[in-house]
Amino acid sequence: xxxxQEQTAIKKLKAGDVRGLTALVTAYQHRALRTSYLIxxxxxxxxxxxxxxxxxxxxxIGQFDASRRFLPWFLRIVVxxxxxxxxxxxxxxxxxxxxxxxxxxxxxxLVSSMPNPESQMEMRQLEDQVQRLLEQLSPDQRAxxxxxxxxxxxENEMADMLKxxxxxxxxxxxxxxxxxxxxxxxxxL
Amino acid sequence: MDQKTIHKLLDNIAERNMPDxxxxxxxxxxxxxxxxxxxxxxxxxxxxxxxxxxxxxxxxATTVYAIVQLQIQDPALDESMVTQINLSQTIDDITVTxxxxxxxxxxxxxxxxxxxxxxxxDAAIPTNQLWDSEGHRFLSVPVGYHLDQxxxxxxxxxxxxxxxxxxxxxxxxxxxxxxxxxxxFEFSVPFIPGVRIEQQPVVEHAGLxxxxxxxxxxxxxTRVFICYDTPNDDTWVPSLRVKFDGHPIGLEPGxxxxxxxxxxxxxxxxxxxxxxxxxxxxxxxxxxxFLVRHLQTATYYSEESMQRAAEVLAGHGIESxxxxxxxxxxxxxxxxxxxxxxxxxxxxDRIWDEAxxxxxxxxxxxxxxxxxxxxVDLP
Numbered sequence: 001x002x003x004x005q006e007q008t009a010i011k012k013l014k015a016g017d018v019r020g021l022t023a024l025v026t027a028y029q030h031r032a033l034r035t036s037y038l039i040x041x042x043x044x045x046x047x048x049x050x051x052x053x054x055x056x057x058x059x060x061i062g063q064f065d066a067s068r069r070f071l072p073w074f075l076r077i078v079v080x081x082x083x084x085x086x087x088x089x090x091x092x093x094x095x096x097x098x099x100x101x102x103x104x105x106x107x108x109x110l111v112s113s114m115p116n117p118e119s120q121m122e123m124r125q126l127e128d129q130v131q132r133l134l135e136q137l138s139p140d141q142r143a144x145x146x147x148x149x150x151x152x153x154x155e156n157e158m159a160d161m162l163k164x165x166x167x168x169x170x171x172x173x174x175x176x177x178x179x180x181x182x183x184x185x186x187x188x189l
Numbered sequence: 190m191d192q193k194t195i196h197k198l199l200d201n202i203a204e205r206n207m208p209d210x211x212x213x214x215x216x217x218x219x220x221x222x223x224x225x226x227x228x229x230x231x232x233x234x235x236x237x238x239x240x241x242x243x244x245x246x247x248x249x250a251t252t253v254y255a256i257v258q259l260q261i262q263d264p265a266l267d268e269s270m271v272t273q274i275n276l277s278q279t280i281d282d283i284t285v286t287x288x289x290x291x292x293x294x295x296x297x298x299x300x301x302x303x304x305x306x307x308x309x310x311d312a313a314i315p316t317n318q319l320w321d322s323e324g325h326r327f328l329s330v331p332v333g334y335h336l337d338q339x340x341x342x343x344x345x346x347x348x349x350x351x352x353x354x355x356x357x358x359x360x361x362x363x364x365x366x367x368x369x370x371x372x373x374f375e376f377s378v379p380f381i382p383g384v385r386i387e388q389q390p391v392v393e394h395a396g397l398x399x400x401x402x403x404x405x406x407x408x409x410x411t412r413v414f415i416c417y418d419t420p421n422d423d424t425w426v427p428s429l430r431v432k433f434d435g436h437p438i439g440l441e442p443g444x445x446x447x448x449x450x451x452x453x454x455x456x457x458x459x460x461x462x463x464x465x466x467x468x469x470x471x472x473x474x475x476x477x478x479f480l481v482r483h484l485q486t487a488t489y490y491s492e493e494s495m496q497r498a499a500e501v502l503a504g505h506g507i508e509s510x511x512x513x514x515x516x517x518x519x520x521x522x523x524x525x526x527x528x529x530x531x532x533x534x535x536x537x538d539r540i541w542d543e544a545x546x547x548x549x550x551x552x553x554x555x556x557x558x559x560x561x562x563x564x565v566d567l568p
Binding site for chain 2: 018019021022025026029030033034035037038043044045046047048050051052054055085124126127130131134146149150152
């Protein structure tokens with residue numbers, strides 16, 4: 001969706017025309033669903049979150065500055081909602097996979113010395129391992145990893161999105177990286 | 190490992206678990222309680238869901254909840270068609286019960302009731318997911334949301350899912366339902382296959398072609414996918430009627446629903462729309478007729494127009510109220526009313542045409558008169 005199409009959709013939405021929302025959902029639902037999935041690690045929950053986030057965006061579109069792009073504003077809703085829902089869900093369905101299982105994975109994922117995967121098979125193996133690792137992190141820690149490495153935000157932008165001080169983002173990122181490294185280094189590739 | 194590769198890793202993980210085939214639009218649209226400004230029902234009801242809710246509230250005002258009685262609240266289902274489930278779960282003082290279920294080739298309907306003394310309105314439209322025993326997820330189908338409140342702390346509603354992903358003609362479906370993220374139910378429900386009508390030849394009128402791509406008839410719904418030419422790039426929608434052996438179906442309030450997905454196209458790039466008709470039959474008809482009465486764009490009426498239409502309805506004993514159509518521009522008006530039991534829907538259809546005539550020219554909107562008619566003999 002280019003800027004002009006997006007502005008047309010926003011204009012419709014602000015005028016109460018639901019077709020504006022349809023256009024935005026069609027354009028951005030997969031980005032939102034995938035961001036939410038990476039944080040919640042639950043497909044059904046991610047669908048719920050994204051659906052609810054679009055409804056919330058619809059209700060609060062009046063507060064949206066139409067001169068700015070929609071996606072960063074919308075992803076803020078998705079990320080915050082995903083963290084909240086994942087925390088709530090975690091209380092109901094405890095993650096029963098012991099941390100030790102995740103420690104049997106790859107080495108040095110987040111360090112520059114870790115080589116890039118060279119084959120498709122290697123990439124796929126890494127994906128499986130990274131997915132298991134993500135499951136071991138807290139929703140807050142997953143959110144900072146996802147915002148930094150998937151949404152590609154700077155620490156400053158992350159602080160703005162999560163409404164926390166930049167120092168908190170730094171410490172959460174540090175804790176997430178440290179935890180990942182600790183899990184990875186026990187059984188290197 | 191560089192940042193680009195980590196991004197690619199995360200992207201692949203996310204895409205594998207959230208493929209492009211996942212579409213939240215149908216579920217989202219079914220949750221929008223705001224009327225969708227499409228021309229299929231510009232003024233008949235302020236909102237189908239709201240109209241049904243009002244009707245339900247009136248109904249339950251005389252109902253004592255303790256009486257064991259199935260509440261169906263669906264224009265195409267009755268007690269003899271559904272399967273009682275009666276499964277309950279209580280978590281944190283909230284009790285959810287799956288009351289009954291129904292499944293055919295068009296839709297799966299699940300009725301639930303929920304007690305949440307703290308904040309019942311929060312539970313009004315619970316998050317919900319439905320899967321079959323192999324993990325295939327059923328998407329919501331936007332055929333209305335039936336909700337009532339038999340007690341202040343009790344809510345009851347029906348959930349509707351698209352059953353078109355069911356392969357073959359199984360005798361029953363093993364289902365897993367998750368409500369509000371916390372409540373999980375497993376149950377089976379008998380499955381009723383449908384009669385499918387394949388693509389029909391194009392019929393022409395006024396230089397524009399219309400054809401039925403497919404239709405599926407089941408005891409709870411007739412679902413039609415219709416494609417058509419338009420005179421320009423505006424959003425045109427066919428005003429479609431379906432007749433079983435010459436008798437129109439789906440005339441009851443809320444029983445004819447226009448699919449909300451607007452970007453459907455056929456192989457030639459012509460727009461297509463889905464229509465749902467919630468109606469049942471004693472036995473399958475010999476013939477089904479698809480009648481497009483006119484093609485039209487979104488139509489909005491002034492308050493004065495609606496006053497004139499209301500006077501026509503009043504002349505037939507139907508009390509109505511002129512209400513603002515939504516709170517945002519463009520400013521337009523619709524009629525809100527409950528049909529008296531003495532007037533049947535076929536008769537009302539005629540009265541409604543009379544009221545529209547009295548309403549006069551709309552504030553905006555175009556119409557091209559039909560008919561385009563397609564009749565199919567059923568096996």
